[in-house]
Amino acid sequence: MNYFHRICSIIRPEQIISLTLSDRNDNIGLVEIFLKKFHLESLKRLQSLTLVNIDDNEQMIKILLSITNQLQILSIENTNEYYNDTVMDILMSIIGKEYLHTLSLNIERNRILNPLIIWPRECFLYEIKLVGLCHISLFRNILRYSFNLKIFQAYDIDLDDEWIDEDEDEEIEQSQMLPLSHTSNLISLSLVNARNEMDRLEWLIPQFTELKYFKYLNVYDFHIETIYENDYSLLDGECWEKILCNCNQFEFISTIHLNCDTWNIHHYLASFRTKFWQDKNWNIVLEQYNKTVLIYSLPYIHNTYYYDRTIFISIPHNPLLLNQSMENVTKLRINLTAVNNLGKQIVGHPRFSHVSHLILDGQWRTVELANSIASLVCLANIIALIRLERVPTFIFQSFIYDLTNLQSLTLTTFVLDSMNAAVFQYLQCLHSLNIVQLHDNYRHFVNVEPFCTMFPQIKHLDIPVDNLDSCQYVIDRLEEFLISIIFRFPNNDDEDEDEDDDDDNDNDEDDENDNHKTKSTELIEWAQNIRQYHQYRINDGDMYLWLQ
Structure with a gap:
């Protein structure tokens, strides 16, 4: 404080x-x-x-x-x-x-x-x-x-x-809307998590007669089916022409899940290469994945992009436009199975040169993966890294040290265990380190003694621990740099319990409430005796501390 x-x-x-x-x-x-x-x-x-x-x-x-x-x-x-x-x-x-x-x-x-x-x-x-x-x-x-x-x-x-809906009486529809x-x-309208389909946009957008800028973003996880019906007319350039004639600027991303094996990407791509789109100087790219199509205007306007293996991608002919196409992407999520040997295939500057936050998914099997990642992003620009799956420790250790400006690291207890087994040590000062647990039913605490040796310089820490002795140990070892810390106490009650009658359940609830009160009292007493200058908060059984 x-x-x-x-x-x-x-x-x-x-x-x-x-x-x-x-x-x-x-x-x-x-x-x-x-x-x-x-x-x-x-x-x-x-x-x-x-x-x-x-x-x-x-x-x-x-x-x-x-x-x-x-x-x-x-x-x-x-x-x-x-x-x-x-x-x-x-x-x-x-x-x-x-x-x-x-x-x-x-x-x-x-x-x-x-x-x-x-x-x-x-x-x-x-x-x-x-x-x-x-x-x-x-x-x-x-x-x-x-x-x-x-x-x-x-x-x-x-x-x-x-x-x-269209299958209702059209006269009723006109009288209702x-x-x-x-x-x-x-003059500017942005729908940044859109769900409306083209027929609704055709009703909405033309009413803004002075509209000069329109943004439509519909970005979903490629591997999760959208809860909304897919509208293929969003992939039809002619439909967009009817509602965008007065606009000077159009920024657009949409994700469509395919349910038709005869879908022809080239047919839809041609609809965005007419005189209208050329005169507006609006360049549209289509990327086809296994069951998904991603369509977007250039440059890609969203700050987050998921890199996976594509079946087809329409590449702009303009080299300058291609180099600038991903300049807004600062957070990149990579499916590592899609980048094997990519470093040998890509020549020139990384496609995602402005990325500062990197998320790595999938199995990490070879040393060459680090080169493949470096062919996509500038490693010196990475300030935040998230890795939630196990890693080959020595390769990962070398990779982390290649991230010369790394400030934030998010790992799971699984990753931490493998790093501990290899006697990993990161001596640079981290702005933040977050240790997360992916599965609530698997309660795994951090062994704080080797942990404090692995990461001796941390400013902001989020860590699961099993008792107050571990909390005190972390503060004593890391206090020189620590500014804030979150101690999480995952519930370690027995999972396998016999079914009881209603009265027993009521008693169990009372006992559980008493346990929570006792735990909160213990946390408060401990927090009040840490040091002279600090602030603390207890929320859902976890302890939040501000130390400097």
């Missing part, structure tokens, strides 16, 4: 323009301390405020009521919030203030995106970003009352309550 107080001592509140207040489990209690030192009213030049995981209603009310008329940008992120009506009423009143021009809300989706939300009758927002599915009635109100709105983003617009009003102001 002394570092935090030292930082606060050099802050000049009159100079702060942008502020983020975060009460996540990796920096617990710091918001309360900060607000005791600095009142928001004293931040006279504050223009942008971001609130992350502020759970307490009273604290949220104080923050919102302290917002000054200089604030232009407000962002709230808390997907697990339980804000009361008072918080929501104050938030809605702030949304209607004339000084606020940008709003981003990522909170409990049924609260803000449902049709019952009362949108302010006067709203001066220029830009709105909502995480979740926006109900059509709420969208109508936003358009009606947001006089200055130019930019809108949501997962998608939920038309279900008003939409009638009333047109939107006040659509002429909007």
Whole structure:
């Protein structure tokens, strides 16, 4: 905590323009301390405020009521919030203030995106970003009352309550789907987790007569069937031409699961090479996998990409465009079975040159895999690595040291065991290390003594342990660098128990509650005696500590 107080001592509140207040489990209690030192009213030049995981209603009310008329940008992120009506009423009143021009809300989706939300009758927002599915009635109100709105983003617009399927009477469909009003102001629309099919887009998009930018992202895991029906017309360039004629910029990704063996990728590819697409200078790529087609505009607009073995890929003829095609991808997930001997096949710069977060799936069998990975990404740019399956330890150790700027590492207890068996040691300072357990029914704790030898320099640690002695050992050994730590205590109750009658079950529940209370009491007593400067939180039986 002394570092935090030292930082606060050099802050000049009159100079702060942008502020983020975060009460996540990796920096617990710091918001309360900060607000005791600095009142928001004293931040006279504050223009942008971001609130992350502020759970307490009273604290949220104080923050919102302290917002000054200089604030232009407000962002709230808390997907697990339980804000009361008072918080929501104050938030809605702030949304209607004339000084606020940008709003981003990522909170409990049924609260803000449902049709019952009362949108302010006067709203001066220029830009709105909502995480979740926006109900059509709420969208109508936003358009009606947001006089200055130019930019809108949501997962998608939920038309279900008003939409009638095509097999119903067309006259009923037309009478149900009333047109939107006040659509002429909007110039940018982004649907970033879209589910709507082409017939709904054909109703929605043409109503925005001044729309210049449209983003449609429908990105799903290739190996998991989508819960929505596949619409092959999303692969038809002619259908898109009808609704995009006024747009200057179109960014597009869609994943279609194939259920037809006679599907012809070249037929659909040709529909995106007409004069319309050439005049717009919009380049579309199709990638076919076993039962999936990925279609996207260039450059690929999403920050995450899954690399797997393709059956077919349409490569742009322009070398410059090809080099820039994946410049937005910063997080790459690689199926290692798809990159065997790839290093011998690829010549030139890595295709994913801007990737900083790397996830490696599948079996790692040979030394050559490291060269194959290096042919796809620039290893010196990797700051975060996730590996959840077992590895050949000596090869993996060499690979990690090739990641010269590595800051974050996420491993499973399985990987850790194999590294421990090979007497692995990583002497560079890691910003964060996360040890995860993939299966709740397999309770595996970290042996902390060899662990602290393997990773002696860590700033932020998330680790499963079996008792408080292990917690104390980790802190004693790693305290020089540790800033925050999460101790997870997986439930180690016996799994195999005889079935009891209802009374016995009730008694078991009472005993379980008593055990949780006893455990929490033990954790509190232990945490209070660690050191003078620290903050702690107990959540679901786990311990969250902030030490510096």
